Amino acid sequence: MRSLVATAIAFALLIVTQIVVWRVRRPIGGHYLTLAALYVVALGLALGVFAASATWPAVTPWVVPATLREWTDFILLYLALTLAYMVTYSAVQADSPSMAILLHVERAGARGRRREELAAALDDRVVILPRLEDLVGGALATVQQGRYVINGRGALLARTYIAYRALLKMEKGG
């Protein structure tokens, strides 16, 4: 139970820290690195909370992991939650076409939407170009004389997914 409480404290500190940092200066691209850094900062803050709770004997048995197993459980669960949050944040940062379609259709109510209406709202400027710019902002591609060229990091990621999709015997996604 202590591992669960400790993780809840650490994760809450991560969210609060992120909101504070994002209000001061939101990172443009590279948010994975920033969130990874905040993971470490929030972990440090949580350890500070655990140390401070030593002054409240009634609280310590509920909050601070006591055995090696509890500490490893805490670290692993905190890591899993943070990674899950990073994955979810990517969905927050970029508009999902599927979600946008659902919101557009919902706004139309029982009347519904024609394909042409959805196509007008979700054109290349909304759906493709921002993602292309993300590759440049995320140092996965560069622009050379008006041409987008993948770099080493981007090529590694592309090869990974090509191999992964081949392993699953699935076609190109997107």
Add this chain to the structure above:
Amino acid sequence: MAGVVWTAVVVCAPLIGLLACFTAHVAVSRAAPALPRQRGLLVAVAAGGAVVLAILTPELGADLARHTALDAWGSLATSVLAYLGFGYCYVIGFFNIGESARRIRLMIELYGAGSRGLTIPEVLAVYNARMVLDARLHRLLAGGQIVEHDGRYVLRRRLMLLGAKALVLLKVVLLRRRTEPPLEVSAARSRREP
């Protein structure tokens, strides 16, 4: 020595479960390509979960003898939650990225072009909003989220829509906006031209 190894297995149960989930997913995808992808993923996550429980159930018995019931069940819950967190990362953060992320598709297209690269019109010739819209409408129809009546799409199920609204709320809290602004071709070029 055996005790140390078993302790390591118990501590790493969520990660062992994740490996089992990945292995099961590859096996199911290759053996049953006609199976709907969500079902394949469910089978994979369930397989990984079964492995986690197979490791932790004997340990639960030992924990109940050594610690309080709250601590023993708390340990089990922590490991199961960690596995579910890693499973979520695999399904949403890895598989789904390869399935529907535009950035990954764009990277694959740019990779295919090699050092020559692609201009924006060349990119849009091989991957564009029309293709994305077609793919997403197909998935939403297949998943029963929307239906088509007389050429118009209407909502059928609201589960994904609730997810969409939750994302909008998170956008407002974290990014102070509801959507991202559209990008103009000329703005995209001028930002990056030397």
